[in-house]
Amino acid sequence: MSLALVCMSHSPLLEFNDPPAEVKAEVDAAFETARAFVADYDPTLVVSFAPDHYNGFFHDLMPPFCIGFEAQGVGDYGTAAGPLSVPTELAERLAGWVAERDLDVAISRRMEVDHGAVQPLEILLGGIDTVPTIPVFVNGVAEPFTRMARVRKLGEAIGSFLTTLEDERVLVIGSGGLSHDPPVPRWATADEAQRAMLLDGRHPTAAARDARQQRVIDTGRAFAAGTATIRDLNPEWDQELMRVLASGDLSPIDAMTPRQMAEDAGNSAHEVRTWVAAYAALGTAGPYDVASSYYRPIREYIAGFGVMTARTRA
Ligand SMILES: O=C(O)CCc1cccc(O)c1O
Ligand SMILES: [Fe+2]
Incomplete structure (x- = not known):
């Protein structure tokens, strides 16, 4: 039983801010390569590991992980709103499998997902309901964070379930930035109005949505203007992590700590948890090869x- 993977940064600013034309062309080409990879694989099932940016999960009840039995896009930044095509019974079986493996994962029968989950589905699959998709929320913004080993174990548990699905071609997706520090409020430093939103x-x-989004758009423009x-991006950190993920041996990641990750790569670098979970899942089907890397x-x-x-290596 083989698996396929796409991990990609997302950015709500893809449709709002313009990098130099040659950079935009590179990104478009990388997306086209990934789209062709997915089309060739022709998945029958997608498991999407994605973070949330205080659109679906808040501090009134913040799980480290959550498997969606039903889900809908909230439509932030112009992304698709409405229901995902979640195979509910399969998602229930997945959650049961994971629970039996000593991982305490929340479930939701009404998960709300934002651009973090929706953007890859739109870019890779042409929409949020084109292929049956089980959304798995991985907290990437709210403290406290689990240890990275826990993320790897979650990916392995989910992967071991997926490898039992003989009749499916499963694509796992990891969505999120590598190094980045966008202006997402954090509880510790938030003012009263921000805390109300975070809660x-x-x-x-x-x-209110427009105001919040405009602040992120303006920050992107200011960041580009210097x-x-x-916090600045950290290409060395990013490329080292990509090298480890490609190597097939994820054990060095267990030593990464949330505090050091934020210091080295910004407060939203925790979104790379989705990549770690996705690669850990892929690894349960045996050795793998990276087909493309941008x-x-x-x-x-x-x-x-x-x-x-x-x-998975043929
Ligand atoms: O909170 C928001 O509105 C989105 C912030 C944001 C900006 C750029 C890249 C990201 O991955 C990201 O999450
Ligand atoms: Fe994000």
Whole structure:
């Protein structure tokens, strides 16, 4: 039983800010390569590991991980809103399998997902309901964070389930930045209004959503112009992590600590947890080969921007 993987940075700024034309062309080419990889594999099932940016999960109840039995896009930054095509019974079986392996994972029968989950589905599969998809939320913004070994174990547990599905061709997706430090409020430093949003800011008014998004868009423009105060991207850190993921031996990742990750690569570098889970899942089907790998630090997108495809060795 083989598996396939796409890990990609996402950025809500893809449609709002423009890097130099040659950089934009590179990113488009990397997406096209990944799309062709997916089309060739022709998945019958997708497992999407994605973070959330205080659109679906809040501090009123923040799990480290959550498997969606039903899910809908919230439609932030112009991404698709509405239901994903979640195979509910299969998602329930997956959650049971994971629970039996000593991993305590939340479930949701009404998961709300944002651009973190939706953007890869739109880019790779042409929409949020084109291929049956089990969404797995991996917290990448809210402290406290689990140890990285736990993320790897979750990926392995999910992968071991997927390898039992003889009749499926399963694509695992990891979505999120490598190094990046976008202006997502953090509880410890948030003001009162931000804390209200972080606590339970579901379903904001259009005006509130616009204001929040405009702040991120403006920060991207300032970052590109060299006038933003956010932490810089870290291409060395990003490329070293990509090298480890490609190597097939994820054990060095267990030693990474959340504090050091934030210091080296910014507060949203925790989104790489989705890549670790996806690669750990892929590895359960045996040795794998990276088919394509793109990387460029792109300040206009506020992201160390990577796109990787990989597949179980034939
Ligand atoms: O909170 C938001 O609105 C999105 C912030 C954001 C910006 C760039 C790249 C990202 O991965 C990201 O999450
Ligand atoms: Fe993100």
